[in-house]
Amino acid sequence: MTATTPPLTVPGDKSIAHRALLLAALARGASRLRNLPAGLDVRSTQRVLRALGVAMREDGGALVVTGSGGALVAPPEPLDCGNSGTTIRLLSGVLATRALVATLDGDASLRARPMRRIAQPLTGFGARFELSKYGTAPFVLHGNGEARGAQVEITVPSAQVKSAVLLAALGAHGPTRLTGALATRDHTERLFRAFGISCAADDGALLVEGPQVPRACDVDVPGDVSSAAFLLAAAAAVPGARAVVDGVGLNPTRTAFFEVLRRFGAEVDVLTTDASAEPRGRVDVRGAALRAIVIEPDEVPGLIDELPLVGVLGAFARGTTVVTGAAELRVKESDRIETFARAARALGAEVETFGDGFAVHGPARWRSGSVVTAGDHRIAMAFSVAARAAGISVVLDDPDCMAVSFPGFAHALERVA
Template identity: 40%
Template sequence: MRITITQTEKMEGTIQVPGDKSISHRSIMLGALAQGVTRIEGFLMAEDCLSTVRCFRTLGVPITMEGKSVRVEGRGLYGLQEPEDVLDVGNSGTTIRLMMGILAGQPFTSFLTGDPSIRRRPMGRVAKPLREMGANIVGRQNGNLAPLAVQGGNLKPISYKTPVASAQIKSSILLAGLYAPGWTEVIEPEQSRNHSELMLKAFGAEIETDGPAVRVKGGAQLKGQQVQVPGDISSAAFFMVAGLIVPQGKIVIENVGLNPTRDGILEVLQAMGGKIRLFDTRVVAGELIGNIEIQSSELRGVSIGGAIIPRLIDEIPVLAVAAAFAEGVTEIHDAAELKVKESNRLYAISEGLTRLGAQIEELPDGLRIIGGKPLKGNVCQSYHDHRIAMALAVAGLRAEGETHIEDGEAVNISFPEFTQLISQLQKV
């Protein structure tokens, strides 16, 4: 499917973005491991999260859906069934890495695979600590690439320092820690998003946090919960940037998750001069939620790196788009992790924006963008990556003529309503 975007002068209106992908994944996983029923409202009905649903159904967990509501009949920590088939995670890195932690604690063998993108992504960073805990994990390249076999059971607690700040590594170890006696600890170089810790605590696990260190006590009896999934700030980011760069932009995005481990995009866009206002903020089940108002702004270049990067790692492609329309130079460092996402996102966004006429350079660990160059519509590649497709679509809103993004169906991985909302805001 090709996405076609036409240059526009005005985007105005009030929208809601789909439920948070990270929270949607985790609500299914913890609901499955809990005793009793978990009811989830606002669940993200997109391909990645539906892959998690399919995997747990294959493990014997009854899950029913109606609209954006999901009912999970929990089976407890030891109630999962040995799967009769391979668990296919599709395109979801969150599913495969967090499932590895859960399956490491099970007294049976499981097999995990995914689409070609997943089979290229590194899994050794998760397999290594899980092996230290006692799981047997084998796969291509000594367990670094899927397909993977996980033979679990008889885990022991560890204290593990992660090589990078990664919520997926941390969460996988914490989930495995539920099956190990005593305390399992994860120490990150910088704190990554903390949805797993918040939700584990809400479901009844014993969790201790100390800066970048998190500990979980094994053997908890998790209890089914009511979960309200807020709007995904990573999805909202595309419309935040759209509202800032379009000459007549005024957009309100309602009920967005504003978790402080995820709000780096707000901080950076405001530092660039973006007119962004938060209102009606409140805390729901441990998560900060609020509305975001965005207005057209004259942006300026910034330099970012270090501790803020884990707080906006998924938003860097669309942040590069904002930088292309900002005066001056923007430099992004410490983001080499983007090379091993659904695509090499540093290359993919550089190549796409270059096609549109932007002056952008890929650095070993980031990007350098000289803003203020006029863009012109062209044909761009999504590289089957949802965030690249949507970022280039946002750039197309300010590029002369039409911008075409190939393999645009990738947006269905996280944001099936994306193009519909673009059209809605253009027609107001």
């Protein structure tokens, strides 16, 4: 690797794209969405919205979504959410307060993910869920078109659960008040403002007076900071290496990984170039000899997508890197604690696991080998980073799974210098 590299770009932010699509679909008028990621997850959201009668067309590099004004059409077939947990959970919120019945389903990985955490708060609006006996998809959702506002306490620190309730509140009559574990990604609240939706913060709660119909608007989606993290980590792990990513989202609820890189010992410079509702800018990382860190439970919600990457960096660091309070990793696209540990051990790293996290004893004595990804895009990308930074050969059993969030990731990784 050399000491310099030209700026890199990453696909549009998945979290923002899903939410922008859903709000544009509910809006009155036509919204232009630019820089939508081409990954499979966002395509799943587009597919289910079309099945609900929402018209979309490509125009000059943007996707024009003609809003339904909230008048969605009952789908004749099950809504296939693919591998996307965000799609199935946020869509459940939208449909919970609409007068229709829909079956929501997905691939084998999605069928293994817990859905009671979504169903429980949404039943407060009078929606009814027929979950599988395991509390998973496929399930039938009976929306309540006469829903009243609800008092909802969020017990799981999950932006998906919070967002599902906020989206349900748009179709309910009267006030909805959310309390509890709200300190998670705030893309939904920010996009509410962009689409003209009133959502007030009051004494640690969120208040939405329904019903409200979004006002169509244009959204330019910033680069996905969680995707950028993999490229930045590849440089951080190699002294003298450098990666620069332009146009990346800098939402404060998503940038905790930059501080993690600094704690590991990397040099990180962040320049905000656009301070709009969803700020964006340039991130410049220079590699160094890394030292072990500890991730505390209260840090986990802001790092949930990057924790496998934290584990990989821990294998390059001197000392023991520990992550706790991360039991949520066990119900992602795979059991990310065990999938990470098995893959790391296969390549020579020393890893301990426990119920809510893992410990990595570094630095690893890396060796070439094969990695079982369990079809999990973040595991595949994390160990592609390990291969690049360690200079070893790694065979992924399912490299195509990276297309879920970052088509072309392997090529982008090769450009990290």
